Amino acid sequence: MTRDTPIAPAPSAPAGADGGAPHWQRNLAVCVFGSFTTIVAMTLLLPFLPLYVEHLGVSDHAAIVQWSGIAFGATFFSAALVAPLWGRLADLYGRKLMLIRSSLGMAVAMSLIGMAHNVWQLVALRLLAGLLGGYASGSTVLVATQTPKARTGWALGILASGIMAGNLVGPLVGGVLPPLIGIRQTFFAAGGTIFIAFLATLFLIREAPRPSRDATKQKQPGAWSLVDDPRPAIAMLVTGLLLMVANMSIEPIITVYVAQLVDARHVTMVSGLVMSGAALGSILSASRLGRLADRVGHWNVIVGCLSVAAVLLIPQAYVTAAWQLIVLRFLMGLALGGLLPCIASVIRHNVPERVAGTLLGYSTSSQYAGQVAGPVVGGFVGGHVGMRAVFLGTCVLMAGGAVFNRVVQRTRGEARVLDGQ
Known part of the structure; x- marks a missing residue:
């Protein structure tokens, strides 16, 4: 820790x-x-x-x-x-x-x-x-x-x-x-x-004490039916899916990609550093970005993080030395560290408390789906199109996610820009 x-x-x-x-x-x-x-x-x-x-x-x-x-x-x-x-x-x-x-x-x-x-x-x-x-x-x-x-x-x-x-x-x-x-x-x-x-x-x-089970059941005909505006929650499900696809799509090709940059003796060690770099960046930034989001709005941080990550993916496709990839993955981890807390915060702020667990469960499922689909898609693209295509394609996904979140945020009205508050 x-x-x-x-x-x-x-x-x-x-x-x-x-x-x-x-x-x-x-x-x-x-x-x-x-x-x-x-x-x-x-x-x-x-x-x-x-x-x-x-x-x-x-x-x-x-x-x-x-x-x-x-x-x-x-x-x-x-x-x-x-x-x-x-x-x-x-x-x-x-x-x-x-x-x-x-x-x-x-x-x-x-x-x-x-x-x-x-x-x-x-x-x-x-x-x-x-x-x-x-x-x-x-x-x-x-x-x-x-x-x-x-x-x-x-x-x-x-x-x-x-x-x-x-x-x-x-x-x-x-x-x-x-x-x-x-x-x-x-x-x-x-x-x-x-x-x-x-x-x-x-x-x-x-x-905290919960409502009686019978009362809770009567109030919950369906989680989505109790949400006044489902767009924020749906946007967060999509964002969680994109985040995990983007993270995991790189995993199958990291070792092969690193092998082009270093001697065979150092491939395993450097690959571990590349993978750990992103995780370390996320550890360092998660609480700080979460605190920033509490002040400036969780959706604003989501859009900013996705945009920065998209930009950082471009040079990763053209690195010429292993240290460059390690630094870029660390910076990308810094950018992505605040996404999961902000995704959960937006859902919590925009759905009734009594169905928050259900909607956060759907969010978790979408993220797991991304963890399963990401390596499959990344491995297929890397094997059939090329490894640079994985980084550039992931860049397009992250940029598209940023645009999508900004559009959904704006359509909810200027008076509710900061997470519906």
């Missing part, structure tokens, strides 16, 4: 003011810890997944690569399917309950992955992890709905920093632990760590 991640006191506003729950700061601290640990546990398998697949009896090189991809993508696939369901259940039964379900389910699933005896069981258990998981997305719902509206961007930025730190630390832990304790024991350790997050969630998180 970086110096941005610890939970410092928010800019002065009394707890419980402006729509916030009395314990929202403590809830935020637990959610950051739980999201960080669960993301670390989910990503630590990246460095040794092919080795585990081989250990489970797959010997052909092409089959190892294929099964590794299937096992890795299985979690995102199943998580995308159930995210709206968990969001709706969070609205009906409570956000804390969904975090308890997720952390306990993930602890069990990660431990079971360490007991797999063949590759089919590995894929099935990765699917199960996606079905039972969702702690980070559930934390987003809890923080977005329990935090005072004037502090939503800052709080979600802090949470995003914890999530991105987990994405950064996870592969590093996965590279260190297996040689020390073994692959199966690494999964057991991950399950135990998530169980600690489960205990923290169970005993430390406090959620």
